[in-house]
Amino acid sequence: xxxxxxxxxxxxxxxxxxxxxxxxxxxxxxxxxxxxxxxxxxxxxxxxxxxxxxxxxxxxxxxxxxxxxxxxxxxxxxxxxxxxxxxxxxxxxxxxxxxxxxxxxxxxxxxxxxxxxxxxxxxxxxxxxxxxxxxxxxxxxxxxxxxxxxxxxxxxxxxxxxxxxxxxxxxxxxxxxxxxxxxxxxxxxxxxxxxxxxxxxxxxxxxxxxxxxxxxxxxxxx
Numbered sequence: 001x002x003x004x005x006x007x008x009x010x011x012x013x014x015x016x017x018x019x020x021x022x023x024x025x026x027x028x029x030x031x032x033x034x035x036x037x038x039x040x041x042x043x044x045x046x047x048x049x050x051x052x053x054x055x056x057x058x059x060x061x062x063x064x065x066x067x068x069x070x071x072x073x074x075x076x077x078x079x080x081x082x083x084x085x086x087x088x089x090x091x092x093x094x095x096x097x098x099x100x101x102x103x104x105x106x107x108x109x110x111x112x113x114x115x116x117x118x119x120x121x122x123x124x125x126x127x128x129x130x131x132x133x134x135x136x137x138x139x140x141x142x143x144x145x146x147x148x149x150x151x152x153x154x155x156x157x158x159x160x161x162x163x164x165x166x167x168x169x170x171x172x173x174x175x176x177x178x179x180x181x182x183x184x185x186x187x188x189x190x191x192x193x194x195x196x197x198x199x200x201x202x203x204x205x206x207x208x209x210x211x212x213x214x215x216x217x218x219x220x221x222x
Contacts (some may be wrong), residue, residue: 021062022073024055025098033106037204042192047101050188054093054165059087092165096147098108100184105210114215120130124157135157136202145186152221178221180212
């Protein structure tokens, strides 16, 4: 199952100082590049504070358990049921956000669904409009904080959602699969601009979806 690679530094020898296992990736665009859909202040706080906190907390949790040294984030997600909740929450937060930033692009730069992806969407949902309606429903109906996902499972597309910072790679997920599109519906992702209007945030978010990245992930998952 193809998944995005999350930044991780090599593990040094036992005699060397303990390395930082995971790093905060740079945004692939300027903080204001997604305006007006997502404002610069939200991006700066979301990336520089929230995502950074997940990375810092994950590194602390991994450092506290020598048996986890050198483990990839995907490995941790795949056996998260056996690990402390700090790794589930913060590891999920790191992986989810590392993917999320790449799934957006400035208006006009995100491309369009590939012919292969468009055909799969029509096959599995009936039409692009029907897909967006179902995806928005999964995102708006997620109670409290969480995510909505488009995944590839058994060769087909499926929409699912997860609470908090869970994701479809986790062995605790209700539906597991290869994520190719995701939207963050934690309030910190949109509240400064949209307040409690999650549906308005989602409408704007579609204008900055990076279909080029989604197409690549779909091709890898197939």
